[in-house]
Amino acid sequence: MFGYYLDLALRSLRRNKALTVLMVLAIALGIGASMTTLTVLHVLSGDPLPGRSDTLYYPQIDPRDDSGQMPGEEPPEQVTLIDGLNLLHAKRADRQALMTGGYVPVQSDSAVVDPFYVEARFTTADFFPMFGAPFRYGRGWNAFDDETRARDVVINGELNGRLFGGADSVGRTLRIADTRFRIVGVLDDWAPNPHFYDLNTGSFGRTEQVFVPLQTAMGLKLERHGSNDCWGKGAGGVGRIYPGESCVWLQFWVQLDSAAKVAAYEQFLVHYSQEQKALGRFVRPPNVRLRNVMQWLAHEKVVPDDVRLQTGLAFGFLLVCLVNTIGLMLAKFMRRAADLGVRRALGASKRSLFAQLLVESGVVGIVGGVGGLLLAGLGLWAVRQRPSSYAALAHLDGSMLLVTFALALGSTLVAGMLPAWRACQVPPALQLKSN
Amino acid sequence: MQIKPILAAMRHHKAGTVLIALQIALTLAIVCNALFIIQQRIERMARPSGVDETNLFVIRSDWADKSDPQRIDAQMRADLIALRQLGSVQDAAPINSFPLLGSGWDNFIKLQPDQVKMTTDSAIFFSDEHALATLGTRLIAGRNFTASEAGAQQPRDAMHAAQVIISKDLAHRLYPDGSALGKTIYVTMGRTPSTVIGITDTLQAHMTGSWAGPYAYNAVLVPAQLLNDYTYYLVRARPGQLDAAMRDAPKALFAQSRMRIIDHKDGVMTFAQVRQRAYGPDRGMAILMAIISAVLLAITAAGIVGLTSFWVGQRRKQIGVRRALGATRRDILNYFLTENLLIGIGGVMVGAVLAIGINVWMVSQFEMARLSLAYVAAGVVALLVLGQGAVLAPALRASHVSPVEATRSV
Numbered sequence: 001m002f003g004y005y006l007d008l009a010l011r012s013l014r015r016n017k018a019l020t021v022l023m024v025l026a027i028a029l030g031i032g033a034s035m036t037t038l039t040v041l042h043v044l045s046g047d048p049l050p051g052r053s054d055t056l057y058y059p060q061i062d063p064r065d066d067s068g069q070m071p072g073e074e075p076p077e078q079v080t081l082i083d084g085l086n087l088l089h090a091k092r093a094d095r096q097a098l099m100t101g102g103y104v105p106v107q108s109d110s111a112v113v114d115p116f117y118v119e120a121r122f123t124t125a126d127f128f129p130m131f132g133a134p135f136r137y138g139r140g141w142n143a144f145d146d147e148t149r150a151r152d153v154v155i156n157g158e159l160n161g162r163l164f165g166g167a168d169s170v171g172r173t174l175r176i177a178d179t180r181f182r183i184v185g186v187l188d189d190w191a192p193n194p195h196f197y198d199l200n201t202g203s204f205g206r207t208e209q210v211f212v213p214l215q216t217a218m219g220l221k222l223e224r225h226g227s228n229d230c231w232g233k234g235a236g237g238v239g240r241i242y243p244g245e246s247c248v249w250l251q252f253w254v255q256l257d258s259a260a261k262v263a264a265y266e267q268f269l270v271h272y273s274q275e276q277k278a279l280g281r282f283v284r285p286p287n288v289r290l291r292n293v294m295q296w297l298a299h300e301k302v303v304p305d306d307v308r309l310q311t312g313l314a315f316g317f318l319l320v321c322l323v324n325t326i327g328l329m330l331a332k333f334m335r336r337a338a339d340l341g342v343r344r345a346l347g348a349s350k351r352s353l354f355a356q357l358l359v360e361s362g363v364v365g366i367v368g369g370v371g372g373l374l375l376a377g378l379g380l381w382a383v384r385q386r387p388s389s390y391a392a393l394a395h396l397d398g399s400m401l402l403v404t405f406a407l408a409l410g411s412t413l414v415a416g417m418l419p420a421w422r423a424c425q426v427p428p429a430l431q432l433k434s435n
Numbered sequence: 436m437q438i439k440p441i442l443a444a445m446r447h448h449k450a451g452t453v454l455i456a457l458q459i460a461l462t463l464a465i466v467c468n469a470l471f472i473i474q475q476r477i478e479r480m481a482r483p484s485g486v487d488e489t490n491l492f493v494i495r496s497d498w499a500d501k502s503d504p505q506r507i508d509a510q511m512r513a514d515l516i517a518l519r520q521l522g523s524v525q526d527a528a529p530i531n532s533f534p535l536l537g538s539g540w541d542n543f544i545k546l547q548p549d550q551v552k553m554t555t556d557s558a559i560f561f562s563d564e565h566a567l568a569t570l571g572t573r574l575i576a577g578r579n580f581t582a583s584e585a586g587a588q589q590p591r592d593a594m595h596a597a598q599v600i601i602s603k604d605l606a607h608r609l610y611p612d613g614s615a616l617g618k619t620i621y622v623t624m625g626r627t628p629s630t631v632i633g634i635t636d637t638l639q640a641h642m643t644g645s646w647a648g649p650y651a652y653n654a655v656l657v658p659a660q661l662l663n664d665y666t667y668y669l670v671r672a673r674p675g676q677l678d679a680a681m682r683d684a685p686k687a688l689f690a691q692s693r694m695r696i697i698d699h700k701d702g703v704m705t706f707a708q709v710r711q712r713a714y715g716p717d718r719g720m721a722i723l724m725a726i727i728s729a730v731l732l733a734i735t736a737a738g739i740v741g742l743t744s745f746w747v748g749q750r751r752k753q754i755g756v757r758r759a760l761g762a763t764r765r766d767i768l769n770y771f772l773t774e775n776l777l778i779g780i781g782g783v784m785v786g787a788v789l790a791i792g793i794n795v796w797m798v799s800q801f802e803m804a805r806l807s808l809a810y811v812a813a814g815v816v817a818l819l820v821l822g823q824g825a826v827l828a829p830a831l832r833a834s835h836v837s838p839v840e841a842t843r844s845v
Contacts, residue, residue, distance in 0.1 A: 331746070
């Protein structure tokens with residue numbers, strides 16, 4: 001029966017070629033546009049560290065005075081150096097790391113290559129195990145190296161390829177700003193997106209090539225890269241010398257493996273604030289936040305407004321395309337009321353009529369859906385050509401491919417079901433009589 | 436024209452009528468908002484920067500060695516002399532950031548040293564007495580810096596800002612009565628006063644984000660070159676010699692010293708590139724909105740043509756009967772035009788409400804202005820005209836149905 005219905009459907013579709021093309025094109029454009037934008041939204045609002053992100057927390061405390069130079073109810077988005085080191089040394093979490101961004105000139109020891117600038121991260125030992133950064137060779141440094149300001153460095157695979165041809169470079173020397181560092185580890189490809197641990201240096205498509213112990217970097221006054229906010233007497237300023245005591249400019253992350261530990265850590269932050277107030281460093285009553293990765297990303301609104309706007313628009317567009325197809329299908333089926341009436345009178349059940357019509361609308365939907373998938377591929381290719389920071393990430397992955405198929409099938413069934421059902425309601429006798 | 440029989444006929448194809456009205460409504464709602472967004476983005480992109488964009492370019496020079504501030508200072512002065520001596524170059528100035536760059540230095544500006552809250556926020560440009568001539572920005576009051584006022588400082592030094600030149604918009608924000616020249620203001624985030632010695636014509640800040648909307652034209656020029664790990668050089672080419680100057684300038688800099696890094700990709704940028712970079716996302720959004728609107732209108736028009744064609748085909752016999760009973764071709768044409776107009780009016784009424792509803796929702800979700808009713812009105816007219824245009828061909832075909840059709844059985 002299906003073969004017969006398919007044959008009928010194809011004949012019917014061929015009879016009104018322009019109309020068929022219009023319906024297919026409308027569905028394809030609607031699905032193409034919505035899948036393109038939805039994929040971009042999906043990529044941008046994704047989890048940077050699946051499986052880990054729900055145990056990683058970003059503590060915020062409020063060291064501001066009452067000068068009002070940094071207004072707002074929320075505590076600052078970063079920490080001061082003193083607080084960062086205090087929290088780091090308190091070791092109240094399962095793991096903790098203090099960090100900031102950097103921008104440093106590097107050169108291999110042979111010095112045949114001119115120095116070039118790369119993005120760096122100045123951080124502490126737990127950074128690698130806490131964020132699960134995978135090593136190709138060697139390993140990270142340890143807490144003792146942090147305190148002794150060891151000249152150890154971890155580089156990423158890209159820099160290792162550029163300077164050492166991808167060979168195991170552990171133990172070799174890298175010159176950073178004319179200072180010799182010993183390479184202790186080489187990372188595998190690793191670039192969490194969004195760049196959750198420091199959103200100040202760009203939210204997407206960012207990755208550091210060099211990781212240096214924070215206190216080593218500060219001792220050498222390596223160039224910092226990021227944002228700083230100051231209040232009171234702390235003047236603004238980025239560059240050769242680090243921001244002052246009343247400036248927040250570092251990120252502090254902790255790993256807390258259970259809900260009880262999260263509650264305890266929040267309590268600890270309150271106590272810490274009270275203690276600092278008693279010491280006269282803090283002025284305000286304790287004002288703390290403890291958000292995990294996804295909460296932090298939502299709070300920081302990392303998904304650009306334009307992307308959300310485009311997604312909404314594309315789905316509106318799809319809706320219009322569907323309404324258009326429903327209207328046209330309905331008109332088409334109603335036009336055939338006489339045929340259908342004859343079939344009914346000859347004994348066909350409503351159900352088989354419905355099946356016949358559904359096959360016809362299904363053909364339109366499937367062709368439209370495949371077209372939509374091709375258009376989505378084209379749309380994502382166009383997104384990748386754009387200069388935005390997330391351009392390179394716009395790829396259709398398995399789950400989005402599935403969503404596309406579901407969307408195509410679902411929207412066609414909706415677009416086909418309604419007209420088919422409506423057309424089946426035709427009473428057979430009436431149709432035979434009228435002509 | 437009789438409307439009653441049209442309404443009676445519509446009742447026979449309710450679903451189709453509702454669907455086409457719904458499609459018109461949704462199209463109107465989306466297109467109105469899309470056009471409004473396009474207009475806002477175009478307005479943003481058309482904002483003047485206040486600088487001589489056609490002849491201006493910038494070079495970013497990163498110092499390759501960790502040299503001390505004195506050496507950087509001397510190097511920058513030597514670089515600038517070399518740049519200014521080039522035949523293709525009209526003038527050059529050091530600067531830490533510039534209009535439309537996106538990143539830079541902004542400070543709270545206060546009128547009193549003890550003020551707790553800021554009066555406004557402003558971009559801080561560290562440069563020298565050549566800044567205005569290089570930017571091509573006119574002074575509208577006061578005087579330029581003198582060579583002896585121009586100094587040098589590191590980022591965390593006390594700001595070398597005893598004398599400052601401020602932009603027209605900042606002057607107006609601080610002293611709306613127009614008396615800013617010669618006044619004392621506080622631009623250092625501290626208690627050190629600065630005297631306003633000059634006011635420039637329009638000059639845009641480096642901030643391009645939507646948060647900076649109120650401060651987009653606030654700029655303070657400080658007479659000090661900033662000794663940082665890198666610097667920008669603004670270079671103004673002689674008219675028509677931009678290409679030559681862009682070739683000559685990096686060579687001249689490398690001839691001064693090779694201990695610098697000028698990125699091969701964006702180390703040297705024309706101001707046109709700076710502008711394109713700053714407004715790229717806005718342009719992309721506007722283009723996307725325009726494409727979607729055009730396709731949407733085309734699909735809706737095609738939908739109306741398709742649906743009306745079906746209705747005409749379905750009613751050939753009735754049309755024949757009406758023609759046989761004395762209806763003119765014009766009567767038949769008017770019938771279909773009126774029917775479509777009624778559906779269209781129903782659609783645009785719903786659509787107008789929907790358009791405003793979507794805008795209200797967007798205002799609550801995104802940083803966006805209220806939709807002006809003019810857009811809704813324009814959209815309503817456009818969709819009604821589009822609808823009537825789309826229905827014209829099928830309606831004409833209907834009017835050509837011969838009265839003989841009445842006598843045919845099928």
